[in-house]
Amino acid sequence: MSLLSSFCSKKRRLSLVSWEASLVPALSWLLLIPCLLVVNSNQCLADEGMFPVSELGSLDLQAKGLKLTSDEVFNTDAERTCLVDGICKVNGCTGAFVSNKALIITNHHCAYRAIQAASTTENDYLKNGFIPSKPGEEIPAPGYTVRVTESFKDVSEQVLAAVTAEMDFAQRSKAIERRIKEIETQAESDNAGKRAEVAEMFAGKTYVLFIYTYLKDVRLVFAPPSSVGKFGGDVDNWEWPRHTGDFSFMRAYVAPDGSSASYSPENVPYQPKKFLQVSAAGANEGDFVMLLGYPGRTARHKTASFLEFEQNVRLPFVVDYFGQQIETMQAAGANDRALAIKLLSRIARLANVEKRSRGQLKGLAGANIAANRRAKEKELQDFIDAAPELKARYGQTLAKIDMAYAEAAKTAEAEANVRNLLLASQLMSFAFTVYDGAVERQKPELERESAYMTRNYDQTVARLKAGHRDLELVTDQQLLQQLLERMGEAQRASLGLPAPGQLGPLYKASQLSSAATLDAYLAMSVEQLQAVEDPFMRLIVKLYPEFQRLRELGKQRSGKFDKLYGDLVTVKQLFQKLTFVPDANATLRLTHGTVRGYSPADAIWMRPATTLAGVIAKTTGKDPFETPAEVVELFQKKDFGRYAHPELKDVPVAILYDTDTTGGNSGSPILNAQGQLVGVNFDRAFEATINDFAWNTNYSRSIGVDVRYVLWITDTVYKANFLIGEMGL
């Protein structure tokens, strides 16, 4: 424990001083000043940046409108709670505790997998919503976890000490991986019941150990019908104006003794250290807002050649291939609601990425982002070339990165085809995970792939089984067949894959769709699995060397990129005489901004709030623009409860603001100047899909559901008043 910086926790003992003392040596990346990104560096954009919470002191948010002290948002004083204690991670999303019984508000799309898993054609919670009539009517959400950040600590020196100059790139990568596992294992043994994770902040350069409370019994408390929670569907996804009530309530449970436990009826609600106050006043144009959350991945420190790789290779492939898969699954579910329920979550995930990728392609093409970055790199190269000692050390860094992407581009599609075997066919994926697990679990703990380490294996199996429930063979076969067609004969032959037309007998012969078979296989050794007759297991055994080759290639590449990008950040800091905010990496960040509109194109101005009247205007009665009769009726009666906007005389539905977000910020609470929850973040505007590569004050806008719509739907429409009471409203 004493090794870790903890924060905002009465149970923690480290003082601010010891925390600073322990971190300062390796914390060059934490000495952050806003507005330092490579792109747009010619203007100071006050609202750019996904700041590690440790940076709060340097941001002067009070000048921007925050009415709290920075300490009230985040502090390292073990005796005082702070807002950050009210934030949690819900699988890949963010959530916020809104009661002392761990009631969590997050997005409908974050709870979607749980709603879907509980839905049948008889109890279609996707369609009708999950509307409890009294407290305690909840549904387990298998495969869901909630984690709460407890503390963090820079471990860069410790990690990088594992690397020696003689190592090649793959060795380097493996040495770092192994060292990280050691640190995590040690930290978990030091912090019983907690989860430890080392996050790479700057690639190949800085690493931070995070300690999380890790809750495994998560339940669904309230979900509006998809016609509210997913209103507009894939048509409106990534678009403003938006009219989606994208929220749900969940709850985290622990064993009666307070320890983390899997689902059990005996479990009791977790008690968060802090929960957020909900303000029914919502947020209006011009208001200060800030978001806390776990943004997933950005690539703002990547090179122009990376952007070109995205623009010319990866994104077009994703748009094309995902588009094909979506079409196939939609057709399959068109006249079969039971099948549609199974496929909906998968379609939603693919469609989300497909449309985001389209937005990014449009943004990359339109905004000259790669060309601008190339120009900045030219300036950096000139700076390097002018100083002999820099030139000797970094003169080739950019060129080598460019070459590495050029190299990767050559085989990118062929490699993607192989990896996509596990995406297209769930049978292939199950067989692979079972066999890969058996192979890896023969190895010593620290040499295993992370998913198969003892600390992770249960969750890996739980996810495997959750996915297995939704297996559907007709679509599985169609998707696999399409991928085999896409591969072409030469690649199929080289891998020993069947022709697209020959899949029928394989599917007929396979037993892998039975849960009993899956359980049996999970219990087998590598040798036993190699002897199994199931055609999909045989295919995986045959393909396994190729998957291993790709895994090794991946480690080699990532070792190379880590080294090169580490050098690039070092020399860039010398050049700009500044440090930067690290790219998002699914660790806790803060972003702040203002509720404000934007102009997506000449002569168009987007206002930053939508209304219930807009929902009604968009309603066609056909998916995805259906609206529940209750909602239409209350709108017509102008029954807005206490949730109407005082001037608009209507319920505000969604709001727009210029914070800096990316995937993973889904579910992030939108906080007002008092730190009260006024909405839930769920998306970005189409132009802002490009956020992942570059942020821009003119068009980077995030979208959230206004808390007034959340409360109106929960309270006035669906009468779950006890939840309103639980939130203290």
Next chain:
Amino acid sequence: MSLLSSFCSKKRRLSLVSWEASLVPALSWLLLIPCLLVVNSNQCLADEGMFPVSELGSLDLQAKGLKLTSDEVFNTDAERTCLVDGICKVNGCTGAFVSNKALIITNHHCAYRAIQAASTTENDYLKNGFIPSKPGEEIPAPGYTVRVTESFKDVSEQVLAAVTAEMDFAQRSKAIERRIKEIETQAESDNAGKRAEVAEMFAGKTYVLFIYTYLKDVRLVFAPPSSVGKFGGDVDNWEWPRHTGDFSFMRAYVAPDGSSASYSPENVPYQPKKFLQVSAAGANEGDFVMLLGYPGRTARHKTASFLEFEQNVRLPFVVDYFGQQIETMQAAGANDRALAIKLLSRIARLANVEKRSRGQLKGLAGANIAANRRAKEKELQDFIDAAPELKARYGQTLAKIDMAYAEAAKTAEAEANVRNLLLASQLMSFAFTVYDGAVERQKPELERESAYMTRNYDQTVARLKAGHRDLELVTDQQLLQQLLERMGEAQRASLGLPAPGQLGPLYKASQLSSAATLDAYLAMSVEQLQAVEDPFMRLIVKLYPEFQRLRELGKQRSGKFDKLYGDLVTVKQLFQKLTFVPDANATLRLTHGTVRGYSPADAIWMRPATTLAGVIAKTTGKDPFETPAEVVELFQKKDFGRYAHPELKDVPVAILYDTDTTGGNSGSPILNAQGQLVGVNFDRAFEATINDFAWNTNYSRSIGVDVRYVLWITDTVYKANFLIGEMGL
């Protein structure tokens, strides 16, 4: 002459008094007060209304911002010119004289047929524009006419005196038609060299005789490339924000003695009584604007049952069938520019109607227009039923109108199929016009269909021949085949039409595609034509009784509707104690408003001006978003000549304003408070396609090209400085 009210003309002799005296008796329709339409009658919408210019005095435009006296816009003083003298009709569009040599500014899409007719793959004026290098470099525009309104006079009594109570509906219709022809013929004989036309103002109720100067030698003076004049193409058509430089210059010529004449090299420019001053200052948000022009058709006085007929029967058919034709023609022209040139004008016309119809369908569905009108009719019916004398006379009027539409709906598609034979196949159309002309021209002058009267026949033949030039048999056959498929076997059999697959030999055998054959047929008698072997002439001879039946049915229906709608207007006036503006009918009207934005949907605000930067942003390099290299280059150099907006520091391209317009207002000059030309009207926003049925201050917006863009393109980009000089700038 003394029978006619004339205006703004030094050559005219009637005084205001005699004009008033001659018109008052039948002029109930001219005693107009704004804001009286059936729809939206609950609020006074100051900007609604396509006012006959005679109404100007009652509008108090000075209170709205006009800096001229009403007399300066329009007066009946023979000694004084007025703005109205500077307006002309260019085929179905409007134009404005902008020099004393009859330089006319109108839309690119209005001149499109002329540009297309002059274009070849070698001299592709559609693609490259027609850019004269010196004065006098002009191209004849065959088939184009320019007409200038000289005077008008109410002739309702004279027309309706032809009707007796005993007549059935067809007889009624024919009697009115014949009387109108008599009046027109007499007026033309009284006014040598002029054109006379009686316009029905309120159906079956009021008729006005218009006298026009009619110019037949029209030439193309300047056209920008389609990449400017049609920028955005069918994608942006009917849409805001718009970035289209939709303007062209033409010129009207007369014989050296000043009389109207067909094209001859000896002709000299016409001298308009008045030409409009162009103001290079353009128009900006909040500015007063007014338009003069010839709006074609609106249906604001039609019943809910008419709207339902449109919504359920006619518009869906148009969208479906036109869409199919467009697709076929686009595919045909995709790889053959010569063929594409022939088809472009036809595609543009169909696409325009198709998209407008889609907008109208959306508007009718969304805005509850039919239901609202039905509710108003219910109030009217209650009013009628409450007064026995009204009930006796008008009690069944609405019900009879409803029944008539219900009746028409039953056979609408079958009838449309027959009429569309002449739309789908030009060969069919040519054969029909030739044969129909021969039949009709056997009759006495006043009994002929209007197109074949001596006063019209030359123009009918000229149009026939202009169309014949663009005949293209492969597409002609495809389109006819599709229509035959659409008809189905039963209808084909009943009409004796060939099966879709049997057209090949017919096209092979026909000689009608030769200009010599067409000339020969035009010289033949009915009997001679009946003996002709050409398969298309034989088809037409066989189908002719069906076409005659439909024509007779049309007269019968129009007689019925005229009678019923005449009654409806009468009783509506009693009910509302007001009179109304008559629906648009291609006669001269004025509309006024303000340059202002609008909200097409919740949270979206459209600003009322676009810029050259927006053109560049939309430019993809692919049709319809190409931009000439010269334009891009000058934009990059920020060379805006003297045409930049002082604050925007950019050239304004298009403006948006809330005047009341419809088709026929294309090319209408946008006039500022001083009556100076500041732009050229060319379209409406998508939501405003519904204008034809109902006007609304919230979304009825017209779109024009800002004169600054016109001048920048003409002067700065294409160096046609002599035109700028001719306009006196």
